[in-house]
Amino acid sequence: MSSPAGITRATLLKDLRLEWRSKDAINSMLFFSLLVVVVFSFSFDPSAEESRQIAGGLIWVAFLFAAVVALNQTWAREIRNQVLDAYRVSPAPANSLFLAKTLGNFIFVGVLEALMTPLFIIFYRLRSLGPIWQLGLVAVLGTWALVVNGTFFAAMSLRTRSREIMLPLLLFPISIPALLAMVQATTAVLVGEGARFWIVLLVTYDLVFTTVCLLLFETVLNAE
Amino acid sequence: MTENSPVVSVTNLIKQFGRFAALRGVTAEFSGGKIYAILGDNGAGKTTLLRTLAGLSQPSSGAVTILGAKKFHDICQHVGYMAHPSLLYDEMSAMENLRYFARLYGISGGGISSGTRCGEVIRAVGLDPDLVRPVGQYSQGMKQRMSLARALLNDPKVLLLDEPFSNVDVHSANEMVQLLARIRDDGKTIFIVTHQAALLEKVADEFVWMEYGEIVERTRELKVESKA
Secondary structure (H helix, E strand, O other), X not given: OOOHHHHHHHHHHHHHHHHHHHOHHHHHHHHHHHHHHHHXXXXXXXXXXXXXXXXXXXXXXXXXXXXXXXXXXXXXXXXXXXXXXHHHOOOOXXXXXXXXXXXXXXXXXXXXXXXXXXXXXXXXXXXXXXXXHHHHHHHHHHHHHHHHHHHHHHHHOOOOOOHHHHHHHHHHHHHHHHHHHHHHHHHXXXXXXXXXXXXXXXXXXXXXXXXXXXXXXXXXXXXX | OOOOOOOEEEEEEEEEEOOEEEEEEEEEEEOOOOEEEEEOOOOOOHHHHHHHHHOOOOOOEEEEEEOOEOOHHHHHHHEEEEOOOOOOOOOOOHHHHHHHHHHXXXXXXXXXXXXXXXXXXXXXXXXXXXOOOOHHHOOHXXXXXXXXXXXXXXXXXXXXXXXXXXXXXXXXXXXXXXHHHHHHXXXXXXXXXXXXXXXXXXXXXXXXXXXXXXXXXXXXXXXHHHOO
C-alpha cells in the first residue's frame, strides 16, 4: 500500500492538474476579490494613515469571501460522478485526502493573495511601518486557518442541499477568532506596533483546529 | 477460512434510513467463483445491499463477512466496486484516472506499457490505453467500460457492480457480459445489480430476488416473467 504521504501527494497533484485545466476556482476567486478591491477603493478615499488602519480588515474579508469559492469547488469535483465513493472504497486513509485538499486550497488562496496584495498596496497606497516578514507570517498562518476549517466544513456540507449557503454559515462564526487575529496582526504590523500576541493566537488556533479536523474528518467522510 | 466456506456472508443485515428500512434482516451466504445477479423492483434494497458489501454504507445492525474478514480495512483490498455513476474524473484521461486510483491501492507502475496494471485493465475492457482525450468526452458505453476497469484495478476477488449495463447499447452490453464471464472463470465472485436480467441469463450462476429489503428467492434459472 502507498504511504499516507504518497497518497496525499498524488491527490494534491491530481487536484492541481484538474484546477490547471478548468481554472474554476482561481478565476472565480480572482474576479471576486478584484471586484472587492475596486469597489472599496471607489467607496473610500483614505489617507495613508487611514489606509493602514483599515487595510487589514479589507484584505482579510476579501480573501475570506474569495476563499469560500475555492472551498466549494474543492469538493464539488469529488461529488460529480460520485468519485468520492471510489476513494472511500479504497484502503487510502481519510486524512490523506483531507490534507491534500487543505494543501490544494492553501495553494489556490496563496496564489490569489500573491496576485491581489500588490493591487491592494497600489489602490490603498499602503506602506508598512513594521517588519514585512511578519506580514508574510500572518498571511501563511491566517490562510491556513481559513482553509483548514473551510476544507473541513465544505466536506461537512457536501451532502446538504444548499451547500453553497451552508459553508459560510458554518465557517464564518468559527473563523471569527482567527479573523480577528489576522486583522489585528496585519494592522499592528502596518502601523508599526507589536503583533506578537496575535501571531501566537493564530499559531494556537491553527494547531487546535488542524488537530480537531484531522481527528474528525474520517467520521465526516463516511457520514451518510 | 476453509475451501468450502462462503466468500461472502451477510447475517441479519438491517439498514435503516430514518424510519425506512432499506434492508430488513438479510441473511445469506455466497460461494466463490460465481456470478450472482441481484434482481428486484426499485426500492427493493439491491443497491443498499451492494453499498453495504462495499463498505460505503454502514449497516444499522448485522454483519458482513468477506473472505473471512469483517473489518473494512481487511476487506477493501479484495473488493472492486462499480457504481451507476462512473466514479471517474471527467477532466482526466483514462490513464490519468487509473494512475491516480492505482496509487490509492498502492499499485505501482502506472505507465501504459503492456506489463503494467493500468494498461492491462484498460485493454481487458476493450479500450485503448493510449487514448488521451478526457473521460468526459467518452460515449456512455466507453465510460461504463472505464468504470469497470477502475473496479478491476486492484485485482479484486469480489466484484460488486451496480447497473453496469445501463445506457449501454446491446452489442457493448453483451461484450461486457462475456468479459464478466471470463473474470468469473478466473475465480472471482461477481455481484451484479441489474434491471436487465435477460442479459445475464446464460452466464449468471444464480439469480437472487429481493423485495422490500429482503432476499425472497434464489434461483438457478431466470424466471420466465423476468425475461421480457
